[in-house]
Amino acid sequence: MTPMVRSAALAGYIDLTLSLDVDPMLLLRSVGIATATLTATDAWLPAARVDRLLERTAHETNCEDFGLRLASRRGLTNLGPVALVAREEPDVRSAVNVVLRYISLHNEALRTRMIQIGALTTIHIQAAPATPLGRQSIELTVGVMCRILRELRGPGWDPLSVSFRHNEPSQRGSGCQILGSAVEFEQSFDGIFCYSHDLEASNPFADPLLRPYAREYLRSLAPSGESVAEQARAIIETLLPTQQCSAATVAARLGMDRRTLHRRLARSGETFTTLLNATRLDLAHRCLTRHDRTLSDIAAELGFSELSAFSRWFRRHAGQSPSRIRAGQQPRSDPLDPAAADCTRRRSVMFHWT
Structure with missing residues (x-):
């Protein structure tokens, strides 16, 4: 089955691309995404096409941090029903757990995990099996997670560091600011390091009376889970x-x-x-x-x-x-993937940003 992603993943794409003096409609058509689907936040798109769109847009706009700039326009509310439940969880850790556990309701191409080892906690972001994701998709996802954590912990919060498998960009764009001051490249995983106690803080949005209803609603959408x-x-x-x-x-x-x-x-x-x-x-x-x-x-x-x-x-x-x-590896081909029918069913270099 072709992994799909909700069109909400491209929220803000048109405005951002226009601000970089590139026609977003041409880019959307070039990967086989209908413009109309971006106006329906619950529409499903093949994740491979969205990934290809982000990579192509970063190239055409000469904007290496395109995914991060897009992430800076996001927050918890962009996750739809998952956000409804996460906002009612009692503390930051449980809210993040909800986001990670049910991310497939928003993006089937992602696998996420939170691991605590003593005073440190890591949040791992990775592609689903046999689903290659480019730099822009990974940076968009990690950037959004940083935004969500900052939304829950307060605007002054920053992670200890952010880790990427891919190499260092040639330029440090403005979008990198959402990652905090310490970013490591060519690492063993994509994700976020933070202090475990940061996740024990209370969730400022939680309403205990609404929590059981929100959880039941989410279970009805994804009863089986992983x-x-x-x-x-x-x-x-x-x-x-x-x-x-x-x-x-x-x-x-x-x-x-x-x-x-x-x-x-x-x-x-x-x-x-x-x-x-x-x-x-x-x-x-x-x-x-x-x-x-x-x-x-x-x-x-x-x-x-x-x-x-x-x-x-x-x-x-x-x-x-x-x-x-x-x-025997060849440069990645860029054919239009045959996933239109599925649309209907719904990486050590370290530096400090200054």
């Missing part, structure tokens, strides 16, 4: 670089013991090993398309202590060596 396999896969992705990705650790993160995890995975025809290998293979292919990462870096990100171990594993599961896969 499967255990989907949740486990997301946790595996965040644990791989730590070389501590065991079944017991993943099970503990899910609030269950190892046997229960194996039993739950078996119901969906999975084992922990098959899920681990599938997740690694998907990440490996994703990393190999990016020529700014060495094979040793990729091996470390996937939890291998040595490049040779990664190479043997990759050859066994992919049938080719990682270097051969990388050598």
